[in-house]
Amino acid sequence: MERMGSNRLDVARHKTRQVQVGTVVVGGSAPVSVQSMCTTRTTDVAGTLAQICELEQAGCEIIRVAVPDEAALDGFSAICDASPIPVVADIHFDHMLAIGAARRGAAALRINPGNIGSMERVDAVIDEAGNARIPIRIGVNAGSLDPKVAERGDLSLAQKLVASCESFVRHFEERGFGDIVLSAKAHSVPVTIQTYRMLSNCLPEYPLHVGVTEAGTLRQGTVKNCAAVGVLLEEGIGNTMRLSLTADPIEEVDVAWELLGALGMRRMRPELVSCPTCGRTQVNLIGMAEEVEVRLRDVRAPISVAVMGCVVNGPGEARDADIGIACGRGRGVIFAGGEPLRSVPEDDLVDELFNEIARRF
Numbered sequence: 506m507e508r509m510g511s512n513r514l515d516v517a518r519h520k521t522r523q524v525q526v527g528t529v530v531v532g533g534s535a536p537v538s539v540q541s542m543c544t545t546r547t548t549d550v551a552g553t554l555a556q557i558c559e560l561e562q563a564g565c566e567i568i569r570v571a572v573p574d575e576a577a578l579d580g581f582s583a584i585c586d587a588s589p590i591p592v593v594a595d596i597h598f599d600h601m602l603a604i605g606a607a608r609r610g611a612a613a614l615r616i617n618p619g620n621i622g623s624m625e626r627v628d629a630v631i632d633e634a635g636n637a638r639i640p641i642r643i644g645v646n647a648g649s650l651d652p653k654v655a656e657r658g659d660l661s662l663a664q665k666l667v668a669s670c671e672s673f674v675r676h677f678e679e680r681g682f683g684d685i686v687l688s689a690k691a692h693s694v695p696v697t698i699q700t701y702r703m704l705s706n707c708l709p710e711y712p713l714h715v716g717v718t719e720a721g722t723l724r725q726g727t728v729k730n731c732a733a734v735g736v737l738l739e740e741g742i743g744n745t746m747r748l749s750l751t752a753d754p755i756e757e758v759d760v761a762w763e764l765l766g767a768l769g770m771r772r773m774r775p776e777l778v779s780c781p782t783c784g785r786t787q788v789n790l791i792g793m794a795e796e797v798e799v800r801l802r803d804v805r806a807p808i809s810v811a812v813m814g815c816v817v818n819g820p821g822e823a824r825d826a827d828i829g830i831a832c833g834r835g836r837g838v839i840f841a842g843g844e845p846l847r848s849v850p851e852d853d854l855v856d857e858l859f860n861e862i863a864r865r866f
Contacts, residue, residue, distance in 0.1 A: 518741045519705050521712045524640045524686055527591025527612035529566050531640075531686060532712030532744045536771055539761040540714075540747040541754040542569040542595065547577040553584050556754070561589045563758040564773055567745065569593040569615060578605045585610030593642070600626035607637045613686070615642040617649035618673045631682045640684040642714055643677070645669045647691065662691060663699040667707055674708055686745070687711045690718035697733040705742045715743035726750040727760050738768055772807035778826050779812040786814035788832045788851060796855055806866040810858070811840075828861060830854050841865070 523533035531538060541560050545553040547570055557568050572581050572594045585592045593613040594606030600621050603614050607630075614634055618627045634641050645651075647662060651669035654660060660668065666689040677685055687708060689700045697717050704713060717733050720726035730748035737743045748761050766772040779794040794812045801810060811829025813822065823829050824843030831838045837854045839846045839861055849857045 519709060521744060522683070522710050524684055524712055526567055526593065526640060529591055535744070537738065537743060537765060538566045538745040539564055539758055539765070540567040540569060540745055541565045541757045542747065542749075543571070544754055547571055547573070547584065548580045550580045550583045553580070554587055557584070557588050557590065560754060560758055563755050564762050565590060565758045567591050567593060567612075569595045569747070571595045572602050572606050575602065575605070578602070578609055581606055581611075582609035585612070598622070600630050603630045604633045607633045607639060611637075611639060613640045613642060615644050617644050617646070619645065619649035619651055619669060624676060627676070628680060631677060631680050634684070635682055640686060641677070641682070642686040642688060643670060643673050645673070645689045646718055663696050663703060666691065666700045667703045670704060671707055674711065685711050686714050688714035688716070690716065692717060692719040694729050694733045698736055701737050701742050702740070712744035713742060714745050714747070716747045716749055718749055720749055721751060723750055723752040723756055726752070730760065731764050735764060735768065738764075738770065766807075773805070775801045775804050775806060776809040777801060777812065778809055778823050778829065780814050780822065782814050786832070787834045788814065788837075790814040790832065793832070793855060797858065800855070800859055804862060804866070808862070808866055810862070828858070828865065830858050
């Protein structure tokens with residue numbers, strides 16, 4: 506079974522340099538890490554730390570926190586001191602906030618050089634990050650392009666995003682700073698895929714932070730992020746990710762781990778295998794599968810659990826599941842590794858499934 510932290514051996518990862526974000530390694534041979542961002546006010550230290558702890562329990566490995574003004578810096582410092590996972594400062598417009606965050610314990614800075622102002626201000630941030638020995642994520646999107654390429658009509662958006670990244674990276678390199686993670690976000694799935702494919706070719710040495718920005722609410726955002734990021738990860742592109750959703754950030758972490766598990770890259774949670782039902786089904790399979798899904802949230806084992814609607818075909822179709830149930834009329838079968846274990850009354854199937862999971866895993 507794939508364990509948390511493992512990488513699939515059959516996906517040739519694009520080799521980049523490694524960047525240290527607090528205790529988390531990004532790039533190189535490190536596994537793809539999962540990020541999210543707090544939705545709380547940074548001045549609310551207790552509330553922000555409570556959310557970070559919930560996210561860490563869900564599997565978040567790096568957390569980003571907004572630093573919108575000077576008043577947030579003291580809270581940011583306290584959050585960094587107490588957070589169980591590395592904290593990245595999210596900075597827009599004001600370079601002094603980036604400098605202040607670097608001095609107050611940020612594990613990394615995320616800036617958009619295109620909206621910081623003059624390159625002299627960007628240089629001041631680079632120098633401070635160098636002094637603090639922390640990396641910078643250069644985050645580019647349609648609203649923060651390099652002014653030299655923003656208005657060019659001969660370039661597509663993907664080309665503008667990549668050209669902006671190239672320009673900013675070369676400037677950082679000229680100052681002797683190479684502790685860089687790159688992101689170039691768009692809300693379009695095709696543009697996202699095109700952009701990151703080009704980035705991985707043009708700037709292959711730098712780790713990439715992947716995701717679809719402004720992807721939408723839970724359902725649409727999940728589809729768009731998984732469509733884009735799934736393609737990229739399968740091609741070996743991407744070293745860390747945030748799947749942004751207009752939803753509770755816990756959902757971002759859950760979707761990220763579901764995606765990594767579905768790709769066979771990393772798994773820390775059970776996988777649910779369930780059939781779509783048909784005319785042979787004689788139980789409320791949808792309700793049963795939903796109950797199993799909810800109860801699996803408390804199981805911390807990278808196992809596959811099947812809920813099948815047919816006693817005859819269930820164990821065969823789900824033979825590669827670690828454990829499961831196959832339903833009939835009034836009764837069902839508990840099976841493991843495709844082999845039946847025992848017959849159980851329908852009303853007891855789910856409870857007996859979880860009793861067996863507790864015994865085995």
